Every structure is written in structure tokens, then in C-alpha cells.
Amino acid sequence: xxxxxxxxxxxxxxxxxxxxxxxxxxxxxxxxxxxxxxxxxxxxxxxxxxxxxxxxxxxxxxxxxxxxxxxxxxxxxxxxxxxxxxxxxxxxxxxxxxxxxxxxxxxxxxxxxxxxxxxxxxxxxxxxxxxxxxxxxxxxxxxxxxxxxxxxxxxxxxxxxxxxxxxxxxxxxxxxxxxxxxxxxxxxxxxxxxxxxxxxxxxxxxxxxxxxxxxxxxxxxxxxxxxxxxxxxxxxxxxxxxxxxxxxxxxxxxxxxxxxxxxxxxxxxxxxxxxxxxxxxxxxxxxxxxxxxxxxxxxxxxxxxxxxxxxxxxxxxxxxxxxxxxxxxxxxxxxxxxxxxxxxxxxxxxxxxxxxxxxxxxxxxxxxxxxxxxxxxxxxxxxxxxxxxxxxxxxxxxxxxxxxxxxxxxxxxxxxxx
Amino acid sequence: xxxxxxxxxxxxxxxxxxxxxxxxxxxxxxxxxxxxxxxxxxxxxxxxxxxxxxxxxxxxxxxxxxxxxxxxxxxxxxxxxxxxxxxxxxxxxxxxxxxxxxxxxxxxxxxxxxxxxxxxxxxxxxxxxxxxxxxxxxxxxxxxxxxxxxxxxxxxxxxxxxxxxxxxxxxxxxxxxxxxxxxxxxxxxxxxxxxxxxxxxxxxxxxxxxxxxxxxxxxxxxxxxxxxxxxxxxxxxxxxxxxxxxxxxxxxxxxxx
Numbered sequence: 001x002x003x004x005x006x007x008x009x010x011x012x013x014x015x016x017x018x019x020x021x022x023x024x025x026x027x028x029x030x031x032x033x034x035x036x037x038x039x040x041x042x043x044x045x046x047x048x049x050x051x052x053x054x055x056x057x058x059x060x061x062x063x064x065x066x067x068x069x070x071x072x073x074x075x076x077x078x079x080x081x082x083x084x085x086x087x088x089x090x091x092x093x094x095x096x097x098x099x100x101x102x103x104x105x106x107x108x109x110x111x112x113x114x115x116x117x118x119x120x121x122x123x124x125x126x127x128x129x130x131x132x133x134x135x136x137x138x139x140x141x142x143x144x145x146x147x148x149x150x151x152x153x154x155x156x157x158x159x160x161x162x163x164x165x166x167x168x169x170x171x172x173x174x175x176x177x178x179x180x181x182x183x184x185x186x187x188x189x190x191x192x193x194x195x196x197x198x199x200x201x202x203x204x205x206x207x208x209x210x211x212x213x214x215x216x217x218x219x220x221x222x223x224x225x226x227x228x229x230x231x232x233x234x235x236x237x238x239x240x241x242x243x244x245x246x247x248x249x250x251x252x253x254x255x256x257x258x259x260x261x262x263x264x265x266x267x268x269x270x271x272x273x274x275x276x277x278x279x280x281x282x283x284x285x286x287x288x289x290x291x292x293x294x295x296x297x298x299x300x301x302x303x304x305x306x307x308x309x310x311x312x313x314x315x316x317x318x319x320x321x322x323x324x325x326x327x328x329x330x331x332x333x334x335x336x337x338x339x340x341x342x343x344x345x346x347x348x349x350x351x352x353x354x355x356x357x358x359x360x361x362x363x364x365x366x367x368x369x370x371x372x373x374x375x376x377x378x379x380x381x382x383x384x385x386x387x388x389x390x391x392x393x394x395x396x397x398x399x400x401x402x403x404x405x406x407x408x409x410x411x412x413x414x415x416x417x418x
Numbered sequence: 419x420x421x422x423x424x425x426x427x428x429x430x431x432x433x434x435x436x437x438x439x440x441x442x443x444x445x446x447x448x449x450x451x452x453x454x455x456x457x458x459x460x461x462x463x464x465x466x467x468x469x470x471x472x473x474x475x476x477x478x479x480x481x482x483x484x485x486x487x488x489x490x491x492x493x494x495x496x497x498x499x500x501x502x503x504x505x506x507x508x509x510x511x512x513x514x515x516x517x518x519x520x521x522x523x524x525x526x527x528x529x530x531x532x533x534x535x536x537x538x539x540x541x542x543x544x545x546x547x548x549x550x551x552x553x554x555x556x557x558x559x560x561x562x563x564x565x566x567x568x569x570x571x572x573x574x575x576x577x578x579x580x581x582x583x584x585x586x587x588x589x590x591x592x593x594x595x596x597x598x599x600x601x602x603x604x605x606x607x608x609x610x611x612x613x614x615x616x617x618x619x620x621x622x623x624x625x626x627x628x629x630x631x632x633x634x635x636x637x638x639x640x641x642x643x644x645x646x647x648x649x650x651x652x653x654x655x656x657x658x659x660x661x662x663x664x665x666x667x668x669x670x671x672x673x674x675x
Contacts, residue, residue: 154581168580169573171587264649266588283574287650295576302578 005093006066007051012084020074021050029124042125046117055130095322101142109307110151115142141321145314154303159193161299162270174198179236181205182243183215186272242272252281259285327395334394337403340412345379423466424530430459435514449507460494473532483529490521492554505586512561548609555602560661562595563654603636
């Protein structure tokens with residue numbers, strides 16, 4: 001059986017080329033069905049890669065078919081796409097998919113979305129026995145890498161770092177109240193990230209009411225003026241600030257006394273502005289934590305270092321799983337010989353029992369069942385060790401030799417003759 | 419010979435304490451080794467206590483050293499409820515060195531022997547058991563409070579390593595330490611109530627006074643918390659002051675009485 005992978009990814013191709021071959025989930029389902037003409041096919045298309053996985057148990061020009069499909073998708077008549085395509089087969093293709101599922105091939109190691117994208121592609125594709133096994137084992141490897149290592153645990157962007165920080169202080173973010181100060185792009189992204197984890201933006205405070213109102217409407221919140229921040233701070237849990245003001249918008253001298261009424265209830269300030277909006281002295285108030293953009297960048301950097309360290313452990317897990325797949329795939333080479341051997345033995349057993357039918361029919365039914373079971377047991381016990389040894393040999397290069405020897409010794413190839 | 423079960427318990431607790439310190443320094447898998455040390459040690463100590471209970475004809479933990487042995491077992495047992503979760507492993511860094519020190523003291527004081535038993539009656543045994551369980555709860559709550567203060571300090575200092583250490587969220591620690599303290603308070607209250615039934619007025623001593631003081635302190639903290647007046651740092655400090663009273667003042671007054 002052969003597996004072929006042809007793809008293009010962020011390692012070789014710029015976004016302008018990748019977007020020409022990118023397809024959505026419906027598109028990948030349609031494409032997989034079209035490609036699965038006499039073979040198995042799965043199409044994995046994400047923002048970083050488009051990969052076609054094809055497999056068949058007969059010799060077919062699968063690689064050429066996949067290459068041509070990608071070139072057709074790209075419409076690249078200038079020939080710019082062809083040199084950027086990578087082509088992998090069998091073990092290499094499997095190892096590549098396992099690494100992809102574990103997030104080891106991603107721009108940010110261990111990024112969380114890829115595992116779901118691999119699962120979606122598998123479910124939308126047209127897999128047969130081989131790709132079914134390959135994708136299920138890849139998903140298993142991806143899950144193992146995430147569970148057994150910390151590769152996906154720490155934040156990899158400033159908004160994610162802010163959200164992770166909030167979770168370190170508050171645990172779950174469901175129902176947490178967020179005050180947005182300023183309506184900049186970064187604070188909006190951070191607010192959206194917090195919302196995706198269950199937090200609620202209660203107010204958007206902005207100097208110009210128009211922009212603030214518009215963002216507030218998008219975030220299902222309300223717009224307030226900068227003068228109202230003091231009142232809002234009494235109730236909120238997280239403040240995300242990103243204005244273009246030249247000085248502190250949240251001043252410790254002004255806001256500090258009011259914050260004491262919180263009795264130490266935690267309040268997290270995320271200051272994304274340069275120059276800073278939040279007076280660092282606010283960190284001295286009981287329960288207040290102040291993080292500026294440099295702190296968040298440091299969190300991201302520390303996290304990326306940690307992720308790379310964890311990636312080495314994840315690589316080992318992926319290698320083990322890829323080896324397990326290779327062994328399974330190799331065992332397929334001896335499966336027909338084992339099946340023929342067992343069928344031959346069963347046929348002999350049945351024939352001998354039939355011959356003895358005349359003598360056995362005098363026995364009671366219970367004793368005949370005992371003889372039936374005993375003969376089946378003898379056949380099974382005799383064939384058990386050869387079956388195990390053949391499967392073991394299949395993992396090495398001797399598998400095919402063993403299969404041929406078994407066919408020769410038991411005359412199985414003669415049976416196959418018409 | 420059964421007395422020697424204290425040795426594996428001590429060794430395993432010691433290994434856990436060292437492993438947790440290693441995890442703090444970033445050693446991979448140290449935390450997992452630590453939790454296994456706690457489990458093995460706790461099982462060994464459970465076996466020791468079972469042998470003590472079976473061998474002694476009365477209540478084998480009536481001496482201060484025997485009570486300390488039982489107390490350590492309760493503290494580690496309460497810790498194990500959360501300690502198996504990766505995020506709470508570092509709580510062991512606060513508790514396991516304490517467990518080692520106290521168990522060593524109990525051993526030195528003869529509290530791990532199998533032939534020591536008194537006949538205090540059911541009520542006094544229940545009193546001692548409830549009081550010890552209550553103090554164990556307060557000790558674990560104190561450990562959580564210490565971990566809270568340490569983590570809060572790191573977060574205030576904007577230390578990015580907080581994410582590497584996989585610490586429990588601050589609010590979870592705050593909430594959990596208060597709940598554990600509340601359970602400890604209820605057990606302590608139960609122990610005091612049972613103890614009072616066996617007392618006469620002239621038996622009141624300094625240790626009892628301190629115990630009442632501890633009860634009042636924790637009850638006040640619980641009431642203030644319920645009213646939303648006490649959170650985070652202040653609550654953690656109060657837990658630690660309570661623990662200090664338990665750890666230092668109570669033994670002094672106990673022996674002085």
C-alpha cells in the first residue's frame with residue numbers, strides 16, 4: 001500500500017502563493033471526493049498549508065495526480081508553484097502528518113487550532129483503511145503531545161498572554177467584567193480574546209465617543225467617557241487600556257483611594273499603550289496587578305522558549321507514534337499470507353472432520369461439539385506462533401521473505417492459481 | 419519491627435520535599451516524582467498507624483508525640499486531595515518539609531512506637547481526633563495561604579516564570595484556602611464541643627484559652643469574608659497568623675498547662 005503527500009506550506013511559500021491553493025472545509029471535502037477515484041484521499045487546508053494525502057493498495061500515479069491538482073488550483077502558469085511543492089511518501093508522509101497534528105510544523109510550536117483542523121479534514125475527506133488509520137493515529141499523537149507535554153499551554157501572542165495572565169489571576173473568565181479604555185486595534189483584539197474565554201466587556205471608555213460607541217456596539221457593551229473610569233473600576237475585574245494619550249490615563253493618585261473600597265478583590269490592568277496609560281504605582285494597591293506591553297512581550301518570549309523546549313519532548317512522542325504506524329503498515333505485507341495460511345488450515349480441519357462424519361455421528365451432540373472445539377484449538381495453537389513471528393518479521397525487511405516462504409511451504413501460491 | 423515503617427515514610431516525604439524544590443528550579447518530572455513520594459510515604463505512615471491501632475489496646479495517640487504522628491498523617495492526607503493535580507503540586511513545597519520535621523520530632527518523642535497506648539475513653543479519643551483533624555485543615559489552609567502570597571508577589575513583580583511553574587490561579591487558591599480553613603474550623607469546633615463535655619470548670623487552662631482564640635480568629639475571618647470585606651492578601655496573612663498561633667503558641671501553652 002502506498003501513501004503519497006503533496007503539499008505547500010509556510011516553510012516554502014509566501015502567503016500570496018498559499019492563498020491560491022487554499023480551500024475551505026466544504027472545498028476540501030469536494031476536492032477529496034474528486035481525487036478519491038480508485039484511491040483514498042484527504043485534503044488538509046489551513047492558513048499555513050494545503051496538503052493532499054492520497055493512498056491506494058495498487059501502483060497508481062497518485063503523486064502526479066496530486067501535483068496536477070495543486071497546480072490547477074494555483075492556476076500557476078508561470079511555473080512559480082511547482083518548485084515549492086513538497087512530495088513525501090509512506091513513512092515520511094506519515095511522520096510529517098504526525099508532526100503537523102502535534103503542532104510541531106506550525107509557525108508557533110504547539111498552536112492549538114491545528115489538531116481540530118486535521119480532525120475536520122479527516123472527517124470531510126474520503127479516507128479508506130490506510131488513511132483512516134493514518135489520520136486516527138495522527139490525531140492520537142497530537143493529543144498525546146498536548147497532554148504529556150506543556151507545548152500548548154503557554155500564550156504565544158500579546159492578546160493570548162493577556163488572557164493567560166487573567167486566567168492566572170481569576171481562574172475561569174466566565175462572567176468576568178472587562179473595561180476597555182481606548183478603542184485601539186490591540187485592545188480590541190485582546191478584548192475579543194477575553195470574550196472568547198467567557199469574559200464580558202461591560203464598558204468602552206474612549207476620548208471620542210463615536211469610535212468608542214461603534215466598538216461598544218460590536219462588543220455588546222456600552223460607551224462611557226474617560227471621566228467615568230473611576231466608577232467603572234469599582235465593579236470590573238480586568239482593565240485593558242490602549243489610548244494614544246501622552247500621559248497616564250489611569251493615575252494612581254486619582255484612582256488609588258477609590259480602589260481601596262474593593263477590599264483586596266483582584267483587579268488586573270493590561271496596559272497596551274506606548275506611552276503607558278496605567279500608572280505603575282497602581283500595582284502597589286492591594287489586589288491590583290499592572291502589566292504593560294513589555295511585560296506581556298516577555299511572557300510571550302518566555303512562553304516561546306518553553307514551547308521550543310517542550311517541542312523536543314513532543315518530537316519523541318511523535319517519533320514513537322510514527323514508528324507504531326510504520327509497524328502496522330509493514331504488517332499489512334504479511335496479512336494476506338497469514339489469512340491464506342489460516343484459511344488453508346481451516347479447510348483441512350473441516351475436510352478431515354467431514355471424512356470422519358460417519359464415525360462421529362454415533363457420538364452424542366455434546367461430545368461432537370468437544371471434538372469440533374478441540375480440533376479448532378489445535379489449529380489455532382499450531383498457527384499462533386508462526387502468525388506472531390510473521391508479524392514480528394513484517395516490521396523488519398524480512399517480512400516479505402517470510403510471507404513467500406510460508407506460501408511456498410504450505411503450497412498457498414498453488415491455491416491461488418486458477 | 420513494625421515501628422520501622424516510619425523510616426520509609428520519612429524517606430518518601432523527604433524525597434517529595436527535595437523533588438518539589440527541584441520542580442521550582444525547573445527540573446522536568448520532579449513534580450511527578452514528588453507526588454509519588456507523598457503517596458508512598460503516606461501509605462507507609464498509614465500502615466504504621468494501622469499497626470499502632472491494632473497493637474495498642476487503647477488509644478495509641480494520646481501522647482504529644484503520638485498525636486504529632488497522627489497530625490502529620492492528616493496533614494499529608496488533606497494535601498493529597500489536591501496535591502495530585504499538577505497545578506497544586508507546589509503546595510507540597512510548603513507542606514512536605516514541615517511534615518518531615520514533625521514526623522522526625524514524633525519519632526524522636528516515641529510517638530511512632532507500637533506499644534504505647536492509654537485508655538482515655540471514647541469521648542476523649544473523639545476530642546483528640548477532631549482537634550487534630552481541625553488543626554491539620556488549618557495547616558493545609560496556611561500552606562495554601564503561603565503559596566498565595568508567594569505567587570501574588572511574583573505576579574506583582576511581573577515575573578513571566580509564573581507560567582512555567584503551572585501554579586494554581588490566585589483566586590482559586592484564595593477561595594480554596596478559606597474553604598479548607600472553614601472545614602478545619604468546623605472540625606475544631608466539634609473537637610472543642612466534645613472536649614467541653616468531659617471538662618469541669620476548674621480544668622480550663624491556657625491551651626484552651628489559645629484554642630478559643632484561634633477559633634474566634636478563624637470564625638471572624640470567615641464572617642468578614644462572607645461579607646465581602648476580606649480577600650486575597652489580607653485573608654492569606656490572617657490564615658498565616660492563625661497557623662502561627664497553632665504552631666507556636668498552642669504547644670507552648672499546652673506544655674505549660
